Amino acid sequence: MKQAxxxxxxxxxxxxxxxxAQPTKSLEESIAAILDASAPKLLRLAKSIAERGLNPTELIVVMPDGDLNVVLEGNRRVAALKLLHKPSLAPTEQLQRKFAAIAASGEVPRRVQCxxxxxxxxxxxxxxxxHTGENDGVGVVKWNPAEVSRFGGxxxxxxxxxxxxxxxTVWFADDAGLIADVATVRENRITNLGRMIGDPDVRGRMGISFDGDSVVSDFPKERMRQILARLFHDLAGSVSVDKIKTKRQRNSYLQQVEExxxxxxxRLDEPQRFSGTAPDSNNEAVETDKTSDSATTKTPRRKRTDFEKRLFQSVSMRNVSLRTSEVFQEAKRLSIDEMPNVAAIMVRIVVDIVVTDAADQLGWKRGQxxxxxxxxxxxHQVDPTQDNPALSDAWRFSQKDEGALVLKTLHQFVHSWQSNPLTSEVRKLSLAYGPLLTHIDELIEKKKR
Known part of the structure; x- marks a missing residue:
């Protein structure tokens, strides 16, 4: 066999x-048979092809037959391609319109590798x-759920x-009580813990994020001991899923454990990164005895995490206007380290256009x-009682004591060319205002319902 x-x-x-079940007699019949089996699946396949092209890791297999080539493997893919190029091959007008709309939304390949x-x-x-499974390891061995998750980072x-x-378990191996609670949670309540740390507000207030197989802390480990001990003790005991199911319940929990x-x-100027088996020697500060004359080891430079590399990286916005969404998505692609000046300007612009967009959509007249x-x-709209821990930095940076200074800095990023923004400043502002953007988007969604 050869490739062409x-x-x-x-x-x-x-x-x-x-x-x-029965042989078909024409291209149209073959396409109709595939659509009869599952039209929604073929529509989704067509949409994927229009958006991303054909899967290059799975080639179509053909056999020459006169002027044509019969598809022996990949009939669904080729059927989708045929329908995208010629929607009239579909047996109903409704399907013809759907395939035509998909074709117009992207680029459809005209040539394929076979x-x-x-x-x-x-x-x-x-x-x-x-098509017949693992075949004792000779065929494709499917991933289990854990392997799928690991592949997804x-x-x-x-x-x-x-x-x-x-x-x-590694950080606090000396704390028998905490380790026991961790074991209980891992064995019986792991999805409850996942529900908590899957919430960006919880992660933001606890000061943790994830980078590949590492956990990243915004605070020294010892400053994390108290909240981690409380969290695992509660999840191993009285805090069931019914008490942390909703975002409001999780925010209420954060208020309860504020102390x-x-x-x-x-908060550290640069986050520390730790693997699950041992401290990351390239990133964790080396601890030395400050009273010892020989304690001359310097702290190695710590690698920044993916969470810190781009503006508002953990934030998603689905309910703002199209133009705001486009600007926001473009801003999220900016590397803070590679483009600190543009990133600094875009922090100010993104925050401004999002709050302005929200005011327009929701009819806010005052304070504009x-x-x-x-x-x-x-x-005031998303946190009227000013008690949401995730928004504490946004309040502090814009409305309270240091607010005037921070807002002045935001203005200088745009208007003063003598201002040279530090990447640490940009990160701090991105982390502070990210939860506000998330809550604004949720509020717009709620009002639209």
Whole structure:
């Protein structure tokens, strides 16, 4: 068998496709049979092809037949391509309109890479292996849920919860009570812990984030001991899923444990990164005995986490206007380290356009004369009692004692070319205003219902 590039027009579907109970007699019948089996699945496949193209890791297998090439493997993909290029092949007007709309939304490949087999018999062993499961390890061995999560960069809340339990076990190995609670949570309440740390407000106030297989702390470990001990003790005991199911309940929990949370004044200038098995020697500060004359070891430079690399990286906005969403998404692609000046300007711009957009959509009239007023109006709407810990920095930076200085800094980022923003300043502002943007988006969604 050999590989070749072929035009979609030269391909035809297999009339003896084993997916069909009976052989088909034409291309139209073959397409109709695939649509009868599951039109929604073929529409989703077509949408994926229009958006991202064909999967380059799975080539189509064809067999020459006169002027055409019969598709032995990949009939659904080729059917989707045929319908995208010629929606009239669909048997109903409704499906024709849907495929036409999908085709107009992206770019549809006109040529595809194929494996050319001389005969059906030559391709048969490989096609059978592709569709009949693991075959004792010879075929494709599917990932289990944990492996899927790890491939996704530990992206699921449950996997993040497991990373945190691993890290806490290493960090506080000397604390028997905490370790016992961690073991209980890991064994019986891991999804509850995942629900808590899957909430960006909880992570933000506790000062933790995740980077690959590492847990990242905004505070020294010892400043984290009290809240982690409280969290694991509560989850191992009286705090069930019914008490932390909603965002409001989780924020209420944060208020209850306010005294155990690390103080913002103790926040590190640069976060520390720890793996779940041992401190990351490239990132964790080296502890030395300050009273010893030989304590001359310097703190190695710590690697910044992905959470810190880009503006508002943990924030999603789905309910703001289209233009605001486009600006926000473009701003999120900015690297703070590589483009600190542009990132600093965009912090100010993004915050301003989001609070202005919210005011327009929700009809806020008061407090719209200046940036402080616009931010203040938004804060009063999303946090009227001023008791949401996740918004404490936003209140402090824009409305309270140091607010005037911070707002002046934001203005200088845009208007003063003598101002040279520090990356640490940009990160601090991004982290402070990120929860506000999230709450504004949620408020817009709630008002739209």
């Amino acid at each position: 590039s072929m035009h979609v027009a030269s391909l035809t579907l297999d009339e003896m496709n084993p997916r069909h 494996i050319v087999a001389g005969t059906r018999q030559q391709a048969a062993p490989w096609i059978k292996l592709r 530990r992206s699921t809340p449950t996997e993040k919860a497991r990373l945190l339990t691993d890290a806490v 155990d949370l690390p103080k913002l004044a103790d 004369n200046d940036l402080k007023g616009r931010i203040g109006a938004a804060l």
